[in-house]
Amino acid sequence: MQGDHPTLEAVAAHAGVSRATVSRVVNGTAGVRPELRERVRRSVAELGYVPNIAARSLVTRRTGAVAVVIAEPETRIFTDPFFARQLRGIGRELAAHDLQLLLMLLEQRADYDRIGRYLTGGHVDGTLMFSLHNDDPLPAIATASGLPTVFGGRPGWAGADRQPDLLYVDTDNRDGARQAVAHLRERGRTRVAVITGPLDQTSAQDRLDGYLDALGLREPDPALLAHGDFTAEGGARAMAELLDRSPAPDAVFAGNDLMATGALRTLRERGLRVPDDVAVVGYDDLEPAAWADPPLTTVRQDVERMGELMASLLLRRLGRAPDPEGRDAEPPAPVITPARLIVRGSA
């Protein structure tokens, strides 16, 4: 199998045409007589011809590959299937357009150099970036590389909002949080606390803002505010803090499910009943949320869809418009996907 690899030349000889004609057929260029086209097709199939992408991209200057860059400060990717799902959506969309997915996982500072060089080297046609913190050097790298880039999650670095053609896909964190907290209020809760994520991430900040919206506040009540770090441990700690204040809250909105799970643990340890004594709402709708005791009321976002959208946004920017009618005259723009409250036992 290996080692035969017929070339364009071979196919041309086999079909009795020129290299150029075979190239036209293979690339779907118009202007080849149907009968000839068919003959070439048969030769391609018969010889098992597969284009050599190296040769192709040497002349076209396109690589047919997209880099997906995930900066994962430590453990996040482990505990959270978020990236896996997003990757799935991305992979599906890219595959549908015959683009390859180059995965780059960043762990250390040194990795940033490597990736910068790689992107600048023109080895990919575009990038999808997950930049978790506002001080992440990734956006700068993207800009420096001059590559078309789409971000996962609204970028929050200074000046991001002023960049005109910034592309990203985010979920409506603010509205999701609003729904969650509104739900708690509808259930008659009057002292709704919040456990925030790291506020240098736009998702955490947006969720806090949604919480405030639902309560009609401009500033959080310090007695009802605790900071977590998006981990279960952090959630447990934050819940303990909240319970040590008086009067204690009768409901908690946690910035994500991991922290909500931690909060549940603390509540259990203190002998408090959920939702009777304290109602709990999480965010993300991770799988474990449904198994928690009690099952977690939470906010769901269509993560896989977000991945697809990121890819298709990039596709459009690359000019590989997935829109067959060619009517996407309007340039690609950021996309915000809706969030939906999932009511279960915990609130």
Added chain:
Amino acid sequence: MQGDHPTLEAVAAHAGVSRATVSRVVNGTAGVRPELRERVRRSVAELGYVPNIAARSLVTRRTGAVAVVIAEPETRIFTDPFFARQLRGIGRELAAHDLQLLLMLLEQRADYDRIGRYLTGGHVDGTLMFSLHNDDPLPAIATASGLPTVFGGRPGWAGADRQPDLLYVDTDNRDGARQAVAHLRERGRTRVAVITGPLDQTSAQDRLDGYLDALGLREPDPALLAHGDFTAEGGARAMAELLDRSPAPDAVFAGNDLMATGALRTLRERGLRVPDDVAVVGYDDLEPAAWADPPLTTVRQDVERMGELMASLLLRRLGRAPDPEGRDAEPPAPVITPARLIVRGSA
């Protein structure tokens, strides 16, 4: 930034040498006078030269990329951070050797064609494959492509054991299960049941075998055996089945943590105490295992390390021996990594 991209030629002119010499320096080939070498280095840095990999791989016939193929029958990748962690290990090892990671996620039957064509097309130097079920067409594709391949998990398709140069990395599932069940017996449990995973996966079968080993049995006691499917729901169902038999088990070894979590849920619903009435042990040591109520006793495998090992096995097969002493005369062979019991509250 985009668009300048100096070529070898440009660097050669700048350094006042020939293209060949620059190539030698860039690729670390011996036989260039140190002073010249240094001069070329400076030119490279000054011009910001980055080799064009398309051109390079056109002539070398190597691509510098490795495909990671994950066949994910439906939802597995969501609930289980397993792949994410393994990817991390793989990514680290590949990056250390300047290889790119091409991720291919398979969902549908049609994807297998695409991937087969891609691999056969010589677009990558090797593959890492995760083939979950024994009837998966992936191994055949790998063989047909003639590419160096390393599998994640011991392949279980018919005849796999007869293939002489089959390479894989697996954890010692059998021994892990043995430890788990031995632990239950040491704690005085006499009726230890088992909830198996899908037995067409070697991991599930091996864990069942380890269970039998620890009990000194050749065949499972049907009264103490229930089948799950590696999901929480399946585990809950299997636990219910087991409890409906009499006499009921006083301990359960679940084939993975997800099923163990499901079992915990059923036990809780039935008002049984864990571990007092029924002790539970899981397998995998997922993050949520530690938060479960009670925290799950389980078996840990170093998944990230397994990923690294897969990559380095492939590297050796590719001749990019990571062994600087060059003493790896012995050919690469399958690797089995140890498993370790983590004792927590549930048993």
Added chain:
DNA sequence: GGCATGGATGAGAGCGCTCTCATGCCGTGC
């Protein structure tokens, strides 16, 4: 019927790199 027109096809250059081979230079041995 001759000529312009336009579409289908082929010829050929060249993308940036590696690698073989020829060349040139040095030091060594006789």
Added chain:
DNA sequence: GCACGGCATGAGAGCGCTCTCATCCATGCC
């Protein structure tokens, strides 16, 4: 002092493809 071996360097071919441009042929028009 000269031939020779060995090492450093350069010249040049060619990897497989795309794309421009020239060529060819059939058609339509005057």
